Amino acid sequence: MRKIYLLSGVPGAGKTTFIKENKLENYTISSDNLRLQFGSPLHIYDKNTNQVIDGMPFEQDKLVWNMLYSIVEERMKNSSTTIVDATHVTRESLKKYKDLSKKYNYKLHLVKFGRDLPISEFYNRNKNRGLRKVPDYVIERMYKNMKKFDKSKHGINNLSPEEMLQSLDWRESDLDKYEKIQFIGDIHSSGTALEELMRDYNQSTFYVFCGDYFDRGIEPVKTMEILLRLMKEKNSVFIKGNHEQHLDDYLSGNKYSSYFKDETLSPLLKAGYTRTDFVDFSKKLQPIFIGNFAGKRLIATHAGLHPGQYSNDDYLKNLALTNDDMFIYGIGGYDIDVDNEWDNEEDDVFQFHGHRNIQLRPVITGSSNQKSFNLEQKVEHGNDLAAITLTKDCDTDRGFSIEEKLIENKIYNEKFKPYTKFSEKYNFFSMKRDRNINANDLGNGITVLNFKPHVFRKKLWTDETVTARGLFVNEANEVVARGYNKFFNIDEMSETRFDKVAEKMSNKKFLLTKKENGFLAIVSYIPELGGLQVFSKGAGKDYSEMAKDILIENLQSSNHTFNELEEYIRKDFQNGDRYSITMEVINNELDPHIVSYDNNKVVILDVVDNNLKENLREPKADVISKKFNLERRDVLKSEYTIADNNSLYLLCKTKEDATKLLNELFSLTYEGVVIMFEDGFKTKVKTDYYKTLKYARGTIENLSKDPEIDIVKALKSVVEKRKNTNKKPTLLEEMTTNHLISWAEKIEKYGKEEYQTKDIFGNRIYSVPKLES
Numbered sequence: 001m002r003k004i005y006l007l008s009g010v011p012g013a014g015k016t017t018f019i020k021e022n023k024l025e026n027y028t029i030s031s032d033n034l035r036l037q038f039g040s041p042l043h044i045y046d047k048n049t050n051q052v053i054d055g056m057p058f059e060q061d062k063l064v065w066n067m068l069y070s071i072v073e074e075r076m077k078n079s080s081t082t083i084v085d086a087t088h089v090t091r092e093s094l095k096k097y098k099d100l101s102k103k104y105n106y107k108l109h110l111v112k113f114g115r116d117l118p119i120s121e122f123y124n125r126n127k128n129r130g131l132r133k134v135p136d137y138v139i140e141r142m143y144k145n146m147k148k149f150d151k152s153k154h155g156i157n158n159l160s161p162e163e164m165l166q167s168l169d170w171r172e173s174d175l176d177k178y179e180k181i182q183f184i185g186d187i188h189s190s191g192t193a194l195e196e197l198m199r200d201y202n203q204s205t206f207y208v209f210c211g212d213y214f215d216r217g218i219e220p221v222k223t224m225e226i227l228l229r230l231m232k233e234k235n236s237v238f239i240k241g242n243h244e245q246h247l248d249d250y251l252s253g254n255k256y257s258s259y260f261k262d263e264t265l266s267p268l269l270k271a272g273y274t275r276t277d278f279v280d281f282s283k284k285l286q287p288i289f290i291g292n293f294a295g296k297r298l299i300a301t302h303a304g305l306h307p308g309q310y311s312n313d314d315y316l317k318n319l320a321l322t323n324d325d326m327f328i329y330g331i332g333g334y335d336i337d338v339d340n341e342w343d344n345e346e347d348d349v350f351q352f353h354g355h356r357n358i359q360l361r362p363v364i365t366g367s368s369n370q371k372s373f374n375l376e377q378k379v380e381h382g383n384d385l386a387a388i389t390l391t392k393d394c395d396t397d398r399g400f401s402i403e404e405k406l407i408e409n410k411i412y413n414e415k416f417k418p419y420t421k422f423s424e425k426y427n428f429f430s431m432k433r434d435r436n437i438n439a440n441d442l443g444n445g446i447t448v449l450n451f452k453p454h455v456f457r458k459k460l461w462t463d464e465t466v467t468a469r470g471l472f473v474n475e476a477n478e479v480v481a482r483g484y485n486k487f488f489n490i491d492e493m494s495e496t497r498f499d500k501v502a503e504k505m506s507n508k509k510f511l512l513t514k515k516e517n518g519f520l521a522i523v524s525y526i527p528e529l530g531g532l533q534v535f536s537k538g539a540g541k542d543y544s545e546m547a548k549d550i551l552i553e554n555l556q557s558s559n560h561t562f563n564e565l566e567e568y569i570r571k572d573f574q575n576g577d578r579y580s581i582t583m584e585v586i587n588n589e590l591d592p593h594i595v596s597y598d599n600n601k602v603v604i605l606d607v608v609d610n611n612l613k614e615n616l617r618e619p620k621a622d623v624i625s626k627k628f629n630l631e632r633r634d635v636l637k638s639e640y641t642i643a644d645n646n647s648l649y650l651l652c653k654t655k656e657d658a659t660k661l662l663n664e665l666f667s668l669t670y671e672g673v674v675i676m677f678e679d680g681f682k683t684k685v686k687t688d689y690y691k692t693l694k695y696a697r698g699t700i701e702n703l704s705k706d707p708e709i710d711i712v713k714a715l716k717s718v719v720e721k722r723k724n725t726n727k728k729p730t731l732l733e734e735m736t737t738n739h740l741i742s743w744a745e746k747i748e749k750y751g752k753e754e755y756q757t758k759d760i761f762g763n764r765i766y767s768v769p770k771l772e773s
Contacts, residue, residue: 004081007019011087011139012121027083035060035064038063042057069096073100076101105279111160115150119143169317170288171290175206180390188213189223189263191217195226208237211242214244217379246265294392301327306331334358339359373388375388380409382418383408416445422476423477443529446529448471448539469484469485472535513633516584516595518597520585522583554601579608580607581608583604604630638650671686
């Protein structure tokens with residue numbers, strides 16, 4: 001939480017011992033520990049005692065304090081309670097902390113140690129401090145500074161060590177003096193709905209607001225007016241939501257989101273609200289509220305607690321050490337059903353929250369065991385501003401009755417399409433914030449998600465980066481178009497090891513499909529963008545237009561039109577059948593690849609349901625292929641496999657057969673083969689032919705960067721070096737050498753000036769424009 005404690009005292013006052021005894025090391029930054037990171041212990045001469053002692057390296061103190069302040073600031077950015085173990089016995093030593101506390105809205109405390117001890121006691125203690133021993137003259141100087149410091153006014157709240165420990169415990173509010181308790185869910189600048197809800201406001205009710213007051217809605221000014229008025233009353237508390245972080249970023253001078261600027265900040269500034277108003281608002285926010293009503297504990301947070309975060313016996317103790325994000329964002333992501341988990345706990349504790357409700361759980365479920373109440377009801381999508389009221393009732397087992405109040409939000413941003421049965425039980429907000437994922441805004445509420453290039457290079461694969469591969473989503477949490485999850489080559493990952501795949505092929509049915517050598521296109525009906533759309537994975541203009549142009553050409557050559565295809569898919573969409581068609585796009589001129597093709601074309605790969613399950617629909621893909629005369633990807637058969645009831649799925653009789661089949665696949669003379677198991681698992685084989693040719697292409701591309709080089713001579717030199725090595729070449733090395741020899745012969749045949757426009761051994765060396773993918 002937003003608290004910082006500065007331990008203050010002469011060396012030997014007991015600061016570090018206090019931290020250890022109370023197990024606070026994980027929350028503490030120690031200047032001594034940092035000194036030992038910057039240098040080794042030194043021999044120090046004590047001029048008072050004429051002795052040499054082992055002590056701390058102080059020569060890098062400027063670096064030490066710069067580092068310490070940097071760590072403090074990073075912890076403040078993360079709303080982490082922080083303790084600083086240093087002497088802090090001068091007014092000057094507090095200045096940086098004051099500045100940072102003001103910037104990040106932190107409560108600053110000074111914890112005093114050893115104020116009642118004589119200087120002789122510090123001398124005695126110093127003898128047993130080991131590496132942390134300092135010369136006696138340092139003790140003398142700091143002791144004088146401390147006495148002078150304590151007489152001065154420094155404007156910081158003073159605490160004893162015991163008072164500090166007490167302040168780390170959370171206080172439970174006694175709410176029995178109120179007749180009713182009302183909890184209010186996410187508001188999102190829905191001022192009119194909030195105004196209607198507050199018509200029944202009275203002093204005998206205690207109000208708990210559960211966060212997310214702004215953004216996404218279109219009435220921030222009206223919302224701020226109501227909230228600031230309510231914040232003056234003593235019968236209300238305000239929980240901090242994740243959208244309040246944008247306001248904090250603005251106040252602290254950090255980068256904040258553009259939509260906060262446009263939708264919230266600019267209208268408020270234009271209406272006359274000032275920085276002072278925002279600071280006053282922010283200071284009223286707290287990460288959690290705990291109260292007791294009719295003998296029952298009530299907990300309110302923004303994101304809701306998982307039972308694993310709560311212990312009924314000692315939950316209040318040291319709660320202030322918990323990072324704010326644990327309450328604001330919760331644990332486990334949006335798709336964790338904390339409400340169901342909480343309801344199944346035996347503890348008779350009730351929680352109230354907003355933030356996440358992709359399960360679309362109602363406020364009151366009707367279950368007699370309900371103890372968790374979800375007040376996130378998609379108000380920004382034109383749904384309800386939700387509130388729940390507890391009223392004392394001795395005739396109930398709980399000790400209070402529960403009543404919900406739902407105010408329909410009729411004034412909302414039209415771009416926030418209402419949630420439907422197609423909305424995912426997953427929230428893509430975390431993907432959009434992931435530093436490893438590109439979130440490209442296509443307008444009208446559509447975003448395409450793709451993992452960044454460094455994820456591939458560094459193998460930073462997670463559930464989210466694997467999923468973010470041509471994934472198009474809208475504001476209603478719906479997948480509107482998609483390609484495939486990232487899947488891997490044989491031996492690229494532990495789960496795709498050769499022996500594991502062979503074992504699986506002898507136990508699970510699978511398809512073998514020819515891997516075409518073009519680029520992936522995704523076709524889907526997206527009303528927000530005007531109808532049927534054709535995109536590359538990244539939705540880049542050039543490749544998307546290229547894919548659409550070739551699709552239109554192929555349709556026309558078989559006496560069909562793009563409009564016919566659009567109408568066909570639109571009818572499916574309206575009937576609730578929502579899917580994407582994945583296609584491989586071949587363009588010999590503008591997008592040359594290693595494998596040669598006779599014509600530009602699209603090849604239908606699969607039909608994929610528009611959700612996160614990646615359900616592939618073979619029959620539907622066949623129907624569309626036949627109806628519009630579009631080429632369908634090849635399915636391979638093998639003598640080592642047996643057909644199952646005439647289906648296309650195959651099954652190896654033994655692991656040995658599977659091993660033979662895999663080796664056979666590596667020897668094919670096209671790009672490769674995709675192995676698709678019936679349970680959804682996929683892997684791919686890149687053939688030796690393709691891999692060696694790709695390596696050879698890299699060689700000639702590097703050589704051709706120099707316009708003055710004799711390509712033929714350079715290639716022959718490379719070949720000679722490969723042949724003259726004493727090491728016996730592998731089969732792959734031999735294949736690569738043969739590619740280079742054939743290349744040199746063809747370049748020699750066509751001439752130096754012509755080689756770039758020729759198809760050299762099936763590998764393209766075209767001069768083509770750089771396209772946006």
